[in-house]
Amino acid sequence: METLFVMVPLAAVLALAFAYVFYSQMRKESEGTPTMQEIAEHVRKGAMAYLKQQYKVVAIVFVILALFFAVLAYGFHVQNSWVPFAFLTGGFFSGLAGFIGMKTATAASARTANAARNSLNAGLKIAFRSGAVMGLTVVGLGLLDISVWYLVLNAFVDATGPQKLVVITTTMLTFGMGASTQALFARVGGGIYTKAADVGADLVGKVEAGIPEDDPRNPATIADNVGDNVGDVAGMGADLYESYCGSILATAALGASAFYNDGDVQAKAVFAPMLIAAVGIILSIVGIYTVKTKEGAGMSQLLKSLGFGVNLSSALIAAASFGILYLLEIPNWAGLSCSVIVGLVAGFIIGQSTEYYTSHSHKPTQTIAHSAESGPATVIISGLGMGMISTAVPVITIAVAIILAFLFATGFDTANLLTAHNLSLGLYGIGIAAVGMLSTLGITLATDAYGPIADNAGGNAEMSRLEPHVRQRTDVLDALGNTTAATGKGFAIGSAALTALALLASYIEEVKIGLQHIGTTTIDIAGRTVDVAQATIPDFMAYYQVDLMNPKVLIGVFVGSMMAFLFCGLTMNAVGRAAGKMVEEVRRQFREIKGILTGDATPDYARCVAISTQGAQREMLFPSLLAIIVPVLVGIFFGVSGVLGLLVGGLGAGFVLAVFMANSGGAWDNAKKYIEEGNMGGKGSEAHKATVVGDTVGDPFKDTSGPSLNILIKLMSMVSIVMAGLTVAFSIL
Amino acid sequence: METLFVMVPLAAVLALAFAYVFYSQMRKESEGTPTMQEIAEHVRKGAMAYLKQQYKVVAIVFVILALFFAVLAYGFHVQNSWVPFAFLTGGFFSGLAGFIGMKTATAASARTANAARNSLNAGLKIAFRSGAVMGLTVVGLGLLDISVWYLVLNAFVDATGPQKLVVITTTMLTFGMGASTQALFARVGGGIYTKAADVGADLVGKVEAGIPEDDPRNPATIADNVGDNVGDVAGMGADLYESYCGSILATAALGASAFYNDGDVQAKAVFAPMLIAAVGIILSIVGIYTVKTKEGAGMSQLLKSLGFGVNLSSALIAAASFGILYLLEIPNWAGLSCSVIVGLVAGFIIGQSTEYYTSHSHKPTQTIAHSAESGPATVIISGLGMGMISTAVPVITIAVAIILAFLFATGFDTANLLTAHNLSLGLYGIGIAAVGMLSTLGITLATDAYGPIADNAGGNAEMSRLEPHVRQRTDVLDALGNTTAATGKGFAIGSAALTALALLASYIEEVKIGLQHIGTTTIDIAGRTVDVAQATIPDFMAYYQVDLMNPKVLIGVFVGSMMAFLFCGLTMNAVGRAAGKMVEEVRRQFREIKGILTGDATPDYARCVAISTQGAQREMLFPSLLAIIVPVLVGIFFGVSGVLGLLVGGLGAGFVLAVFMANSGGAWDNAKKYIEEGNMGGKGSEAHKATVVGDTVGDPFKDTSGPSLNILIKLMSMVSIVMAGLTVAFSIL
Secondary structure, three states: OHHHHOHHHHHHHHHHHHHHHHHHHHHHOOOOOHHHHHHHHHHHHHHHHHHHHHHHHHHHHHHHHHHHHHHHHHHOOOOOOOHHHHHHHHHHHHHHHHHHHHHHHHHHHHHHHHHHHHOHHHHHHHHHHHHHHHHHHHHHHHHHHHHHHHHHHHHHOOOOHHHHHHHHHHHHHOHHHHHHHHHHHHHHHHHHHHHHHHHHHHHHHHHHHOOOOOOOOOOOHHHHHHHHHHHHHHHHHHHHHHHHHHHHHHHHHHHHHHOOOOOHHHHHHHHHHHHHHHHHHHHHHHHHHHOOOOOOOOHHHHHHHHHHHHHHHHHHHHHHHHHHHHHOOOOOHHHHHHHHHHHHHHHHHHHHHHHHHHOOOOHHHHHHHHHHHHOHHHHHHHHHHHHHHOOHHHHHHHHHHHHHHHHHHOOOOHHHOOOHHHHHHHHHHHHHHHHHHHOOHHHHHHHHHHHHHHHHHHHHHHHOOOOHHHHHHHHHHHHHHHHHHHHHHHHHHHHHHHHHHHHHHHHHHHHHHHHHHOOOOEEEEOOEEEEHHHOOHHHHHHHOOOEOOOHHHHHHHHHHHHHHHHHHHHHHHHHHHHHHHHHHHHHHHHHHOOOOOOOOOOOOHHHHHHHHHHHHHHHHHHHHHHHHHHHHHHHHHHHHHHHHHHHHHHHHHHHHHHHHHHHHHHHHHHHHHHHHOOHHHOOOOHHHHHHHHHHHHHHHHHHHHHHHHHHHHHHHHHHHHHOHHHHHHOOOO | OHHHHOHHHHHHHHHHHHHHHHHHHHHHOOOOOHHHHHHHHHHHHHHHHHHHHHHHHHHHHHHHHHHHHHHHHHHOOOOOOOHHHHHHHHHHHHHHHHHHHHHHHHHHHHHHHHHHHHOHHHHHHHHHHHHHHHHHHHHHHHHHHHHHHHHHHHHHOOOOHHHHHHHHHHHHHHHHHHHHHHHHHHHHHHHHHHHHHHHHHHHHHHHHHOOOOOOOOOOOHHHHHHHHHHHHHHHHHHHHHHHHHHHHHHHHHHHHHHOOOOOHHHHHHHHHHHHHHHHHHHHHHHHHHHOOOOOOOOHHHHHHHHHHHHHHHHHHHHHHHHHHHHHOOOOOHHHHHHHHHHHHHHHHHHHHHHHHHHOOOOHHHHHHHHHHHHOHHHHHHHHHHHHHHOOHHHHHHHHHHHHHHHHHHOOOOHHHOOOHHHHHHHHHHHHHHHHHHHOOHHHHHHHHHHHHHHHHHHHHHHHOOOOHHHHHHHHHHHHHHHHHHHHHHHHHHHHHHHHHHHHHHHHHHHHHHHHHHOOOOEEEEOOEEEEHHHOOHHHHHHHOOOEOOOHHHHHHHHHHHHHHHHHHHHHHHHHHHHHHHHHHHHHHHHHHOOOOOOOOOOOOHHHHHHHHHHHHHHHHHHHHHHHHHHHHHHHHHHHHHHHHHHHHHHHHHHHHHHHHHHHHHHHHHHHHHHHHOOHHHOOOOHHHHHHHHHHHHHHHHHHHHHHHHHHHHHHHHHHHHHOHHHHHHOOOO
């Protein structure tokens, strides 16, 4: 058993090694002309300046929170003593994943543009392999952190028998809170930064001054390109690091409790998600090597090429999971393997549905483009309407995935579906499905991180005034990136929903530990006295009356649903405010620095970068802290049942809202591109202007508020888990 | 006891009598010049043509559903045999309330315009008293229907002892489903109609042709005015009829089960909500008589005048409820009276918060107006952001109201908060709070229905080319109507949330009846055998495991949240499509009928009316039927726990989404009005054009999708209640 576990750190090291190889290969390529290098240097500096500032603010928050946990742990003893450290490492690694990804992306964009001067394939290869650096770094650091903590806790944890693995896994889970906190700041801060710059650059540059995208005369253009890196790369890296670790850790914790009384099986169930992830890394690397394309390839061939790599990895991991679970001799290994496949298939369907609703090869986005004939208002109405309708397929897919993963894991024991035993097994199955969905993250994230690199390459080509065919090639790569990014977001949201469900069960586990911590050894359930140590999930549900007629649960559901909307509203308004400042600054520069528009004077790029940086830092604090404080307050007022209501309400409304916002935003973006390709009057027509409005509204939808929601959902769960001890020890109602 | 009940039909008759008096008084006024009469006739004809068509379609749906219920009741015996009839009368009265309201409104608008030629006060009086016809008709018909059914069932129901009142109240509840179904069709159909006409008229007339609002040269202008009547009057009438009856009936049903073993108290608890409603009618009439204003009154004085009437009625009913519950000798009468006050205060706070977020005297709407300086995109972003943020206060208010109403009703028995007994009492308290909130509906609905009358009066004044001061006066009345309408929507949503909670408990009651129906006399709960007849709410929660770790519940929550979004998306797109057709038609008329714009030719108003009518009828069916079918399907697949998850998920997400959409829409409308009052460049400026885009997007938000959501929530509850027998007898998982 322990020998099999060695695979986990090995796979982590392998991932990091390949990431290093791809990184070195990329660094060897030329950055092109001096102008290209200079522009790339501007973007690098801006991005680093932002990250430095961001990490400074986040570090302060982390120190404060870690001190708070330390006080709870060492002062009041209502907290596990490992939590402050676990919290810090989770945050550190999550930030590191984002940092490395951004470092790579900013180095790769000029090189991609330069390679695209030779051929499309050369451009794709550099961009995609650089994306793979990010993908492999995230999964590598994730498994590394998990391995190290497992070994440390295994050596030091003061428990024996099956209880030991429960303590280890629930403690490890708390480093998820560090990752979530870091991820939320990265997503929200980066999202505000990138969209303030983007909206500001578009509104004044494109619409008012009438200069093209990425034109060097636009003062906000460097900030815009920096934004792609800090929002889409660093933000997404931190986000998916958190999703990845969260799903593995939650499933491991479920395994430890589901197979508590099954001797040797318990350890196997804990290792299973880690091993699936480890094998997934190897198969992702295989998939990465298959991605290439022919010169003159169109959008559909490129998509096929990327799709082939991803699908190959997925098919292989599906097959491999049967092998892994068979070798582990886990009871009902075949059923659990089917749960893995359920997760993979659900991820695929959500991805396909996202593509259908957001790609302009399909009817929904074309309908939005056609509505542009009656002006911007109808573009907005139809985009919002379409986005809302597009929630149906992902929700039904997740609903079916939940019940199928549950049924497979319980061996379709429908007659006794909800016994304590089957419930644990079924929840473990749902966790395994989430792990399955994310097991190929090494390659899916590569296709995702590749997008901003291609986008920046296009920006660099434009600003360096390279030959038109270079920009054409980078445009093809960029358009492809838009679709893969949308698919990636679908994945992130889908896995977040399944992981959040698994985290609900982990919360119960922490409540149990919290009860034991304050010396409660038995609980009274409708006249039955139950030993806390032996109490099952249904026991705790009954004890706390976590049912849908409990007003505390219902209040929690209301507040949870509201949190999703409030959070989005705050981040939307933050983008609006920061973009407003950017608009003023760009207008001021056009007015005061003579000769910008004729190309005789250089705009003050740094000032725009500074404005976006300050705006993002100021605006990200309140919504992020809200996500941490509200679960604590609900716990204090309404106890365990209120917290569970909050999490479920936030999950339901947040999931649907996230899909809606991501899809509306993606569809608006591509409706604009559809017209730019020459349909309905093409660029500059009234219809085009109407879709530019849609695209601008869509920016915070798809890149700020929408993607932050899935972190919000999980951060609220993680906070609840970490604070369960406090909630159990003290709540008013 | 029975003598006190006589008050209920008496109050109903009183309400209808006053409605008739106000109606006759209004009819005696002059309709003004021949042009004014002619235009009013156009609107009347259009509105009648629409309602005729609407009722035809709805009648077919009703006949089919009634037959279906008859088959379930008489063929398969899984349905109460009174349901088909109760269902039909609920639908009939709900439709009748809308019909009378619309009949009154279309008669009143020209008369209001004519009276406004003399003085503002005369105009206000006619418009407001006509609105009161609607308010009093709704509450009168509501209590009449309740009284008649109570007397019929009391005479014929085949049960004795406390069981009799349980059967009577749960049977009466099912006429709520008829009312909800009718209301949903009225809201969705009317909402699509009015916004298709409005958007169509604005986009071509105002934006493209540059002619003012309500200009007779605009072919869609009659359809636009018809729309105000069929959407805002007929739709709202049916909607609030349903809310009003729903809250009273759900509370009565809760009373019958909460005080099942308390002898004489049971009947009192059943009558209490009816008596509070009856007294509320009398006090509403008192309030209506206090509304008047001085000539030259500004917006704030008018608002104060209406506010005085509403607040007076509310204060009186708060005091009266202590008297009623004291006289009834209900145990803990003081606590329950406080629950009534909790409902009233919550309604007031939600109304104030709505006003704060949507009136342009306050910062949020002004901020949206200022964002118009950077174009339509930022107007949309800030409006959406503000709307999302505005959900916080109503949600927190409802959460606090829930827990306070619950605590008051249980006498603050926090140590045993969730015992079966306290749960029943507490839920009854929540129901009583909803009844309290709606008890002054006679006057609050008058302030609400008054809006479209004033709006139409303005349209009539414009089209009849009356003196400018007339239009100025009607504009003042209209602006006031926008604020009161927003407040009214807040009320409708708030009461819907509380009523929906009460309906959850009623659902459990129906499940109990369903179990008895299929011959299940005992259920096994964790080893305990419980007699179904004696089983409590917690017993059923435990039996069906309706807790938050049950995957069926979680799937229900996901699907419920999705339903709210899907429904909105479908109705938004319906408006978009129908508006597109209207835009084409108006453009065609401008192109083909020479001389329209110079005033030499009359546009073909009837064609536009026909297009809106057809569009509304075609588009309303699918979303409405979805609301009926989904709860049935969820019941078949996932049983009782899945249905409860669906209802709670739909309630949580639906409530927040409804507040968001209503407030965003209202704020956009008033941001436009703020600029039209001369701020930021005034009418015709770029900023104004940007806010017109916001207003157009806001139209389906605040008048189609948003207000339909609270009916959706309750219709799904009602369908679940009516179909509980089927769910209990047959479900797959």
